[in-house]
Amino acid sequence: MIKENLFGKTLSELQEVVIKIGLQKFVAKQLTDWMYKKRIRSFEEMHNLSKQTREKLAESYDISYTTSTSIQESVDGTKKYLFPVKPHQFIETAYIPEGDRATLCVSSQVGCKMGCLFCMTGKQGFQGDLSSGEILNQIFNIPEFEKLTNVVYMGMGEPFDNLDEVLKSIEILTSDYGLGWSPKRITVSTIGIIPAMKRFLNQSKANLAISLHNPFEDERKKLMPIESVYHLTKLLDEIRSFEFSGQRRISFEYIMFKGENDQQRHINELARILNGIKCRINLIRFHPIPNVPLESSSNETISRFQVGLKRKGIITTIRASRGEDIFAACGLLSTKELVKRQKNEDY
């Protein structure tokens, strides 16, 4: 019998579990202390639970972690972890140290169904959603856990296509019963699924990043099919109507494609459509992937684009390329592993 894993469950979910098996409600809080604060991996180590309670929990449940099966390390210190999820399914997690910051880029799905032209993960298709536990496992189960300053949901998958589990994982990262992190340390990136984005804004305090990549709807549609469903203008209207309080940040990701989205007219249109939104644009160099007819804009063009946007009053940064030698950002590792396993199965 496969035991249900309690790791990744919220306090209220754990309360339901313990009540269901006849334990006191407070046991749920003890479980969160052990799992999330002390990062204990077996019921046996939970010394303040009676032997009977531990045995009862262990009968039907476990709290085990999944370890990575592969680690690649870049010359710049970036590391890419490959975690198995289900048989033949893999996800990637990138650890990116930079000065006094250490960011972890986590996956929210195995593969992706959004089909963005420039994305390697999309090429492996969609294989499934990650549970909250599988999302958190990427964070809790790397050697650099203690060094982490930020988590970004920008790995494989579209987080807002798996919002329930993403929200649960954020709750555990930020709540008192969990890690107690400030939500400012967390950024969730989306291609713009509007209903889910509104729910996220209302139910979480984490930062929001939107993959924009082209300000013209007709051009964006050809890079990102989601544009046919949820228009950028409507997305921005929704953002404008939301009251961003405190230090919650909104940023726009903009991958620079040579000759496609790096011209003056794009600067002008970005300034027009983002008018009234307090935000930042992150310009990103494109790392070519196989069979995709797009090239990165040159460094000079990217710098010029940045200056152009700054002149329009938009805070604009150029994201430093990290882990290029290990393809840290593009899903190549898991796709390769998936193909390898499928081939093994076929033969």
Place this chain on the structure above:
Amino acid sequence: MPKIKILNKTGKILLTKTYVKNIQEIAPEIFTLSFPRTEDFRPGQMLAVALNIDEAPRLYSIASGNKEKDYRILFNIQSEGFLTPRLSDLKVGNRLFVSKPFGSFYGTNKADYWIAAGTGIAPFISMMKSGLGDNKTLIHGGRALESFYFADKFKSVLNNNYIQCSSITKAEGIYSGRLTEYLNITENLALDRNYYICGSSQLIIDIRDILIRRGVPYNQIIAEIYF
């Protein structure tokens, strides 16, 4: 296109109550479901559909013409799906909740290619029934003959420009092989035309890769993925 509000303040898609006018199983586990049309729409647009006002709706391309009295959607039963098993149990007169039409996978008057498999054919039957079929080429993939939903209607308008690719059926006038195989070998791909594709993400990605490899510029490929 008029701007329409499809979301309420909490991000829920705005839905209004309507009722089933017709439900038909047009092939094993494939259904059309009709209900009164309340708004104008552009062929290629979609509707959000739910059976209860408080549940998350699912999105379906409209499969009826924009002059017809009713909206029609096309769906297949997903055995573990949240909505389609219940949709298939609906009877005439039953209640359901539907959004206004939205999305911008619009058909055009140009000589475009349409490519679809399975229920991905829905926007194209809408476009054809709305008078946009005359100069189109439809490449339609399916396993067996019964998978070519609306084939008679497409044949009657598109004639030789209706190309069926069947992965398991051999029959006269039908390409015997997968849709992707056909696209890989056909010598009749115009590089100066737009390609509209509708289907699952894997289908879209595979077809887009083939078209690009064969020289179709990426910005002439417009995809609608069944999310």
